[in-house]
Amino acid sequence: MVRLSGHSEDDLVRRLLAGDEGAFVFVYRRWQAPIYRFALHMSGNTSVAEDVTQEVFMTLIREGGRFDPALGSLSGYLFGIARNHVRKRYDRDRFLVPFIENSRDDGRSNGHAGRNGMHPSIVVAPVDLGRGETIAMVRDAVLSLPGHYREVVVLCDLQEMSYEEAALVLACAVGTVRSRLHRARTLLTEKLSDLQSPESKSAAGGMRQ
Amino acid sequence: MNCVQFQEIVHDLARDAGLDQSARRDALAHADSCPRCDELLAEAQSLTTALRSLAAKDGTLGASERVEVALIGAFRQQSGPAVHSNRPWQWGLASVAGLAALVLLSVLVLRHPVVSPPTPIQILLMQTPNMRQLL
Numbered sequence: 001m002v003r004l005s006g007h008s009e010d011d012l013v014r015r016l017l018a019g020d021e022g023a024f025v026f027v028y029r030r031w032q033a034p035i036y037r038f039a040l041h042m043s044g045n046t047s048v049a050e051d052v053t054q055e056v057f058m059t060l061i062r063e064g065g066r067f068d069p070a071l072g073s074l075s076g077y078l079f080g081i082a083r084n085h086v087r088k089r090y091d092r093d094r095f096l097v098p099f100i101e102n103s104r105d106d107g108r109s110n111g112h113a114g115r116n117g118m119h120p121s122i123v124v125a126p127v128d129l130g131r132g133e134t135i136a137m138v139r140d141a142v143l144s145l146p147g148h149y150r151e152v153v154v155l156c157d158l159q160e161m162s163y164e165e166a167a168l169v170l171a172c173a174v175g176t177v178r179s180r181l182h183r184a185r186t187l188l189t190e191k192l193s194d195l196q197s198p199e200s201k202s203a204a205g206g207m208r209q
Numbered sequence: 210m211n212c213v214q215f216q217e218i219v220h221d222l223a224r225d226a227g228l229d230q231s232a233r234r235d236a237l238a239h240a241d242s243c244p245r246c247d248e249l250l251a252e253a254q255s256l257t258t259a260l261r262s263l264a265a266k267d268g269t270l271g272a273s274e275r276v277e278v279a280l281i282g283a284f285r286q287q288s289g290p291a292v293h294s295n296r297p298w299q300w301g302l303a304s305v306a307g308l309a310a311l312v313l314l315s316v317l318v319l320r321h322p323v324v325s326p327p328t329p330i331q332i333l334l335m336q337t338p339n340m341r342q343l344l
Binding site: 019021024025028029032033035036037040041049050053054057058061062134135138139142153156157158159160162163178181182185186188189192 | 217220221224226227252253256257259260261262263264266267268269270271272273275276277279280281283284285287288
């Protein structure tokens with residue numbers, strides 16, 4: 001296993017396709033967890049995350065010859081497969097969080113349809129951090145985003161990919177990733193503000209006055 | 210930098226990504242002079258912290274052992290005889306060899322036609338040339 005750590009991704013895939021089990025196990029153990037977490041944060045479902053992880057590496061076994069290192073990294077290739085499988089799962093299953101592509105729906109609740117984080121007259125209260133429930137709130141807020149916003153948050157903020165890496169996974173322009181992330185984060189700030197307890201909201205409002 | 214320009218880059222600033230030093234310095238200077246933008250920056254930074262907390266909390270999650278076992282099984286199956294039989298050059302080689310064997314066999318048959326042994330009637334006719342006249 002250790003001896004494989006110095007090999008290029010292209011070489012690893014070649015070995016894997018030639019039947020080198022060590023190369024396959026190395027690749028799997030290197031990337032299974034990020035792929036699993038991507039699928040989990042996109043679907044909100046551990047069973048789906050496991051299925052997607054398995055399908056991603058089955059695709060690598062069967063069609064790994066399609067990986068072209070000139071087009072991007074192996075992780076980008078695997079995340080791209082994972083993204084496609086998550087979308088397929090949503091098309092097939094009803095229990096996943098909706099994946100809305102190119103939708104005008106920005107995920108706002110009706111009660112706040114007119115609120116825009118960029119509007120100068122409204123300033124939302126800062127998200128109250130440091131409590132255990134905050135993480136659960138953030139997870140729910142991410143899952144409530146429309147799919148094309150959710151995936152940029154998951155890739156850029158939770159997987160810590162650069163805009164360029166995320167653009168390769170999503171097969172779109174870097175500017176698209178940046179603008180979607182900006183919008184997604186504005187929505188998240190609004191959602192988290194909405195989820196805050198009335199006490200903390202009034203306290204924050206009192207502080208602003 | 211004005212408020213609109215600041216709002217366009219506030220999340221890049223909070224994520225510390227996608228901004229060069231000059232733009233970052235200008236944005237921070239604007240936030241220092243504008244309470245509203247300063248508050249927007251605080252929100253964006255809080256969100257960054259919250260998302261990093263979620264990423265850190267889930268950072269140890271991964272697929273179960275069952276998935277690895279299933280995949281290694283599938284890999285072994287795929288790498289076995291089925292994989293080798295799927296190699297196109299091997300199929301091509303086998304086809305050419307079969308065709309060559311067929312051609313060779315045809316040539317041999319044409320050069321040395323198979324002669325079936327004579328029947329008893331034919332033997333009798335050969336031994337007694339006048340038999341035909343008798344018949």
